[in-house]
Amino acid sequence: MTSTDSPVTSLVGKLRRLAPLDMEDEQALSSLSFRIGHVRARTCLVREGTMPYDCCLLVEGFASRSKVASDGGRQIVSFHVPGDVLDIQHLFLERADHDVHAISDATIAWTPMSQLRALIMERPAIGMAFWRDALIDASISREWVLNVGRRNAKSRVAHMLCEFVARCNAAGVGTPERMKLPFTQEEIGDATGITTVHVNRMLRALTEDGLIRRDGRFLEIEDWDGFQKLAGFDKGYLHAAA
Amino acid sequence: MTSTDSPVTSLVGKLRRLAPLDMEDEQALSSLSFRIGHVRARTCLVREGTMPYDCCLLVEGFASRSKVASDGGRQIVSFHVPGDVLDIQHLFLERADHDVHAISDATIAWTPMSQLRALIMERPAIGMAFWRDALIDASISREWVLNVGRRNAKSRVAHMLCEFVARCNAAGVGTPERMKLPFTQEEIGDATGITTVHVNRMLRALTEDGLIRRDGRFLEIEDWDGFQKLAGFDKGYLHAAA
């Protein structure tokens, strides 16, 4: 994926995996009016409580959805890879119930919510693809509840990395052999419900177990089967979306 | 709600709150063919990995969705009140990614998935209502990630009870003044990611704080404002569905 691709390329690629689109469907998607933007890491794209007029599509880079607890603690509730629609959650609701932030420098394509809504209501195949996307998103969210609720810190971190690798792989932006992680250890902690310090210790433990290798922000998974086993990772919940 | 009501009564009531339905929409819903069943507490209604042919609507009683970790630990990922469609998650996916169980004795209305799918695709208002239902479901799931990821045990339990009271209230089956809880303490623990023993301690702490009162399975919230504050509960994430 380069930033010179049409913003719809990654979207069409993703939707096609979710439901069979015909030529007219793809043309309809191409006719959406996009506004391209390049944003720096940590840019806030959607703020809780607001109702964005435009819908943002992640073309390149990584993003996260997060919520803030009353004590100020942040919980990341999902991360996103190129091709993901970042606020499909708000297409049919009045206000955003969470924040969306860029994790890395990113390329975003903005398109009016109204156009997307119309497409979903008028073209059954596109509607079906978005339905499936939303349902898979919900499935991932349930897996995250299990992850933070039931697994110990080491498995949690491993599970999050497994999902990241699997989804990046599906989006064509990385392989288990070697990946650049966009996350700081603080962000991994915010996603797994543990502290930065403890994330560091767990990464060290995973390295000492011979499951992963790290240099800088690069991650190499030494033992993909063993890593998934320790994480309790079973890609079924991704519903073949990865 | 009594079991002699039509199974669609609670469903129509719920959908009407989500999108304006006209007479024809309501007639279409009434024309769905239902099979009514009474099940005992703990009955499994949907099993992970299967693809149910029928869709189950909760008419009376309570239910939960849950997942099982590889070490055998169970995580409840949501609970449900009368009027909820229990496996809308699977309408457009090939296999269930979680279990559904009755929490209490319950009345279930089964209707063919195909009929419901057709209704959603053919009647825009009904489609919209189900879209909103699914998106609100996802919003609740995100809040649960925050709950188990970021809050301490006392707040977690309190938050879960706040949501339960709010949703029961909206479904017309209870008030904060006095409610019958369907959950065992083990189930509260499975939903909040803590052990049964610790749930018991936290309930005692909440009682000693003067926030709640208990006798048997009955719960009375003494200080609803203080209770919500301690829980960090803000009903915004329910999107006016409660």
Place this chain on the structure above:
DNA sequence: CGGTTCTTTGACGAGATTCAATGCCGGTGG
């Protein structure tokens, strides 16, 4: 009324947090 499930309590231990300090790396400007 007998058995089962659920609740309650105490003592102890493990896992994760907190606090604090140091080291490292990349970027920026002199």
Place this chain on the structure above:
DNA sequence: CCACCGGCATTGAATCTCGTCAAAGAACCG
């Protein structure tokens, strides 16, 4: 080109929350 600076990673020690184990008591159901 090097020195400095800020963000991020790493580590140790003390502390605390929550889990584990075990046992007894209460409530419920057939």
